[in-house]
Amino acid sequence: MARILRSSYIILVLGIFFLLSTTSSLAQEESTIALKSYLTQLEKKYDVKFSFVDEDLSGVAITVPNFNNLNSILTALESQTKLKIEKLSNRYYTLTKSSxxxxxxxxxxxxxxxxxxxxxxxxxxxxxxxxxxxxxxxxxxxxxxxxxxxxxxxxxxxxxxxxxxxxxxxxxxxxxxxxxxEILDEVVVYEFLTSGLIKQADASITLNTAELGMLPGLIEPDILQSMQALPGVKSIDETVSDINVRGGTNDQNLMLWNGIKMYQSGHFFGLISAFNPYLTDKVTLYKNGTPTQYGDGVSSVISLETKNDIDGSFVGGAGLNLISGDVYGQFPINDKVAFQFSARRSTTDFLNTPAYGSFTDRAFQDTEVRNQQNQEIDEGLTKTEKFFFYDFTGKLLYDINEDHKLRFSFIGIDNDLDFSETDTNTNETSRSFLDQTNISAGLQLQSQWRENFSSNLNIYFSKYNLDAQSFFPNQTQRLDQKNIVEERAVKLNTNLKISENITWDNGYQYIETGIINRVFNVQPPFNTNAKGVVRIHAPYSQLNYTSFENKFIASVGVRTNSIENLGTFSKLLIEPRLNLNLRVAKNLRAQLLGEFKSQSTNQVIDLEQNFLGIEKRRWTLSDDDELPITKSKQASLGLNYAKNSFYAGLESFYKKVDGISTRTQGFQNENQFNGEIGSYEIKGLEFLINKKGDNYSTWLSYTLNKNDYTFDSIVPNTFPNNLDVRHTVTFASTYTIKRLRLGLGINYRTGRPYTEPQAASPLDNSFFPARINYQEPNSSRLPSYFRVDASAVYHWELSRRIKAKAGISLLNLSNKKNILNRYYRVSEDNSAVETVENNSLGITPNVSFRVSF
Missing domain, CATH: 2.60.40.1120 (Carboxypeptidase-like, regulatory domain)
Structure with missing residues (x-):
């Protein structure tokens, strides 16, 4: 009986304990309530009103404060919820999330x-x-x-x-x-010269503009100027719109902006890049071993990509230098939509600065002509020019969901010139107008269909227009010229990840390019209107392999170009591509590259004495007769060594380009060459050595080129290329002292070839108008080129979010007069040979100030 009573007692105690615990738990649950419900109770009890955004209070629960005073209750709620409660009046309150x-x-x-x-x-x-x-x-x-x-x-x-x-x-x-x-990528990817400049495993070179450090002579990261610090890339005439990659002409570079082909790349007739570097996220240069998704551009591919991610915060900036001012920014509209923009305009039409004066002298110097006694013959001329340029870009970023992203991009570039030249002796004035524009827009859809399969659809339209007019003193002679390019394209690229080591790229491209060239001359009467359309269908495929620990990396592919010029010809071209990268020893890799490429658009260089010599190039289409399709074959073998902060690279290459015309190569002895078709062959060597430290970088580069033309109808058949610069040397160094960055660079190259008149009888008067008797083509060479550039940039913080920098640069610090080109022409009275020289920029100062946030 006692045992039963004891058991009953234990059960009773446990029951009471359980009941008390349950009651306590229920009481605790009852004291926790949704904040929105509790605010409703307070509104009734204290006759007040609370204003808030539903999303801010969604899911917020609170423990009911044990106070009878409203102010104490609200203070407790602020502590619990981290919300800011503000009293607007005796009755109205607001609840907001703290910013x-x-x-x-x-x-x-x-x-x-x-x-x-x-x-x-x-x-x-x-x-x-x-x-x-x-x-x-x-x-x-x-x-x-x-x-x-x-x-x-x-x-x-x-x-x-x-x-x-x-x-x-x-x-x-x-x-x-x-x-x-992929941490082993450090032995495959090399960062050299300056931060943000990287040589990738596929031998391409990328410029990450946000991280790009200083280069001598540059106080702002001009994209196309920065690329000329690389071996094998230069501009024979100091411009960004005439970039020569491994001995090729500028029209042999395929330039893409957000996947859109660009037919204009510079301002101020090529002296300034037309692309805003502060929204350009990455620039990629391919000199050889180009992926099969890229057609066109037998010399190189230059791909520019703006920022492509929505990061949820506003970024932007603005700047001013002695040539132009600009503003840019990217701001989120919501978590799925953002918009980025940039705009720049020159100050050259209302502000005369030393930099503008130097650039003007460089651009218009073809009007300075000397006679056979080396005397200037334009002393009686006064010249005035009104010039300005602008550019703008925009990009709408829309993340449909995590797997599909839509991007819409557009860009506008414009150059305007009004130039007058008055003869003070006769008071006669000639006037020229030039309007050069490029308007482009494109749509990209980037999709991740499965974990191992993705696609990129690119649709774009690009239009280039050059409209020029010249009015001569007699008012009866007038020359109008127009060059229009319109291109439409649809490009689809897919990527399939077959395994951890193998990926497969496939795609198809349709490109339609129409070009119009018009020339109208009043006196003597002359009128041409050449139109053409080329359509290209291009399927392609490429297999990519990466072995364990990146010991061997390979890409093998083929591109098929079906090219049709309406009413003229159709061709089918097969273009194989090869890219092999092998680790041969610790810190040492070898690379073998090869490619076949072709292009059906070229720039003819004509009308040497029109438009003051500043804009002589006209886009035109191949017709497989007077201007055939340009084809190239290239192979290269390179070695890359990198250990710690030391890099050395050596690459030899061979390239042959067929189907070139003397009209596209810049010959300036027009009476001798009349559109002959030929080829050029270049053998070269590129070497770069770079040592970097915590606050410095020093490098030396050397390029050897032997570049020769072959034209069967010219005697001799083989002679040096117009771009045959045998030796190029660059030595540069940058140094950082806290917030100050300094840069100094020395550039040297041997002179380019040109053709002189015969010394004994320079002029042939048996023709009318008279002709120049030339020596063998390109048998003379200009003096060597030497230039020293320096720059300094200082960074500081204006506030927690706003950064500032100021810079100063000096181009051609030694003010050396470098002759970039020399050609000859017959005087107006057919009695003498005149010499025209293009000289380099003199000492050119520039300063800039920028803020970013």
Whole structure:
């Protein structure tokens, strides 16, 4: 009986304990309530009204404060919810999320087993950055709620995290970092010369403009000027619109902006790049071994891509130099849509600066002519010019979802010139007008259909227009010229990941290019209107292989071009491509590249004495007769050595280009050459050595080229190419002292070839008009070219978010007079030979000031 009573007692005690616990738990649950419901109770009890955004209070629960005073209750609610409660009047209150928050987190590896001390945590678009503690934790105070964090650490994939995800957390959440399994890329990818300039595993060279450091002579990252620091890339006439890659002419470069082919790339007749570098995220240069998705451009491919990600924060900036001013920015509309823009306009039509004066002298110097006694013959001429340029770009970014992204891009480029020349002796004036524009727009759809399959659809329209007029003193002679290019294209590229080591690229492209060339001359009467359309269908395929630890990397592919010039010809061309990269020893890799390429658009260089010599190139289409399709074959073998902060690269190459015309090569002895068809062959060697330290970078590059023409109808058949510059040497160094960056560069190259008149009888008067008797083609050479450039840029912070920099540069520091070109023409009275020389820029100062935020 006692045992039964004892058991009953124990059961009774347990029951009472359970009842008390349940009651306590229920009471605790009852004291936790949704904030929105509790505010409704307060409104009734205290006769007040609360204003708030539903999303801010969604899912927020609170413990009911144990107060009877409204002010005390609201203070307790602010403490619990981190909301800001503001009293507007005796009856009305507002509840808002604070725009600045304090966040914390712990950074772990992706298995949450090991903390990552020393990881960098950066607030995007701001100046706040911190290193994680020894336990992997960090705390950031007063951070914008709408910002995003960038968390990075060597050997791990960088994480981008919205601050909103970490705000208002009761505990510090964990951030898991996935290991980067491609850490061996450091022996395949080489960063040289300056930060942001990288040689990739496929031998392409990329410029990451956001990280691009200083290059001598540049105070702003001019994209096309920066590329000329690389071996094998130069401009024979110091411009960005006439870039020569491995001995090729500028029209043999395929230039793409966001996948759109560009037919104009420069301002001020090629002296300034037309592309804003501050929104350009990456520039890629292929000199050989080009992927099969790229057709056209037998010398190179230059691909420019603007920022393509929506990072949730506004970035922008503005700047001013002695030539122009610009503004740019990217701002999010919501978490799926963003818009970026840039605009630039020159100050040259209302502000005369030393830089403008130097550029003007360089652009219009073809009007300075000397006679056979080397005397200037234009002393009685006065010249006035009104010139300005502008460009603008825009890009709409729309993330449909995580797997599909839509991008719409557009760009506009314009140059306008009004030039007058008055003879003070006769008071007669000639006048010329020039309007050069490029308007382009494109749509891209980037899709990730499955984990191992993606596609990129690109549709674009591009239009180039050159409209020029010349009025002569007699008012009866007038010359009109027009060059119009319109291109439409649809391009689809797919990528299939077959295995961890093999990927397969396939695609199809349709390109339609129409070109119009018109010339109208009043006196003597002359009128031409040449039109043409070329259509290209191009399927292609490429297989890519990467072995374990990147010991061997290979790409093999083929591109098929079906080219049709309406009413003229149709051709089928097969273009194989090869790219092999092999590790032959520790820190040493060898690379073998090869390609066949073709192009059906070229620039003819004509009308040497019209338009003051500043814009003589006209786009035209191949007709397989007077101007055949240009074809190239190229092979190269290179070695790359990199250890710690030292890099050395050596590459030899051979290239042959068939189907060129003397009209596209810039011959300036027009009476001798009349559109002959031939080829050029170039053998070359490129060498680069670079040593970098924590605050300096020094490099030396050398290029050897032997570039020869072959024209069967010219005697002799083989002679030096107009771009045959045998030796090119560059030595440069940059140095950083805290916020100050300094750069100094020396450029040397041997002179280019040209053709002189015969010394004994320079003029042949048996013809009318008279003709020049030339020596053998390109049998003379200009003096060597030498230029020293220097620059300095100082960085500082105007506020927590606004950064500033000021720079000064001096081009041609020694003010050496370099002769870029020399040609001859017959005087107006047919009695003498006149010499026309193009000289390089003299000493050219420039200053700039920029802010970014």
């Amino acid at each position: 600045l928050v304090t966040i914390c987190a712990n950074v772990f590896d992706n298995y949450a087993e090991n903390t990552i001390p020393g990881a960098t945590v950066e607030v995007l678009g701001g100046e706040v950055a911190k290193i994680t503690n020894t336990d992997g934790s960090f705390t950031l105070k007063d951070i914008p709620r709408t910002a995003s964090l960038k968390v990075r650490y060597l050997g791990y994939i960088t994480q981008y995290i919205p601050v909103e995800e970490l705000a208002d957390q009761a505990d510090c959440p964990d951030i898991l970092m996935a290991q980067n399994l």
